[in-house]
Amino acid sequence: MNKFLIIGLGIFGRELAVSLIEKGAEVIAVDQKMELVEEIQDQVTYAIRLDAMDERALSSIGLEEIDVGVVCIGEDFESNLLAAVHLKNFGVKTVIARASNPTQEKILKAVGVDLVITPEMEAAERLSYRLMHQGLLDVTFIGGGTVAAKIKVPEVFVGKTPAELQLRSKFGVNLIAIHTPQLSKDGRQLPPIVNNNPDANTVFKEGDIMVLIGSHRDLQKISRLQNK
Numbered sequence: 446m447n448k449f450l451i452i453g454l455g456i457f458g459r460e461l462a463v464s465l466i467e468k469g470a471e472v473i474a475v476d477q478k479m480e481l482v483e484e485i486q487d488q489v490t491y492a493i494r495l496d497a498m499d500e501r502a503l504s505s506i507g508l509e510e511i512d513v514g515v516v517c518i519g520e521d522f523e524s525n526l527l528a529a530v531h532l533k534n535f536g537v538k539t540v541i542a543r544a545s546n547p548t549q550e551k552i553l554k555a556v557g558v559d560l561v562i563t564p565e566m567e568a569a570e571r572l573s574y575r576l577m578h579q580g581l582l583d584v585t586f587i588g589g590g591t592v593a594a595k596i597k598v599p600e601v602f603v604g605k606t607p608a609e610l611q612l613r614s615k616f617g618v619n620l621i622a623i624h625t626p627q628l629s630k631d632g633r634q635l636p637p638i639v640n641n642n643p644d645a646n647t648v649f650k651e652g653d654i655m656v657l658i659g660s661h662r663d664l665q666k667i668s669r670l671q672n673k
């Protein structure tokens with residue numbers, strides 16, 4: 446079981462900690478504020494109040510057993526940076542830190558942080574992309590101009606297969622999954638039926654959601670078809 450250390454229990458840190466627990470990870474959650482520690486203590490493996498800038502206090506956690514340390518201190522970049530440096534110095538296998546702007550990102554990378562995340566910037570980029578391309582139901586930026594997105598199957602695709610439509614050669618996208626919505630007998634929305642890695646001869650049905658990977662431009666080609 447992977448063991449994670451989450452430092453900083455603001456909205457992002459708290460949500461990350463709970464999400465990791467739900468996926469079966471072991472999570473130690475740390476913050477200076479006791480009220481934040483108390484709010485999450487029943488939802489994680491351990492919740493501890495301490496100052497992550499204090500090397501001695503931080504070492505008391507048992508960092509040699511931590512697989513991934515994530516520093517999520519958003520309000521005080523100096524504390525964020527110092528906590529990340531301490532984790533690197535203590536030999537934590539993977540150190541991830543939060544940045545609020547490109548300058549902070551450069552500094553964190555310069556001190557050897559393994560991965561820098563920019564939640565606000567990424568959220569703004571996803572939202573702007575969805576606002577410009579409203580046929581996209583969800584967007585994840587993979588890097589290098591590659592995007593994963595959920596798109597409702599255009600009407601012109603209904604009754605056809607990926608092979609017939611030549612999604613890869615004609616549109617430049619890869620079909621990863623198909624989500625088929627389902628309703629209960631009384632009309633309530635149920636979790637969709639998920640077909641991961643669908644066969645090339647799978648027939649698209651009305652209401653299906655495609656999970657596609659491709660470039661911004663190629664996904665736009667699919668999105669525009671929804672208006673036809």
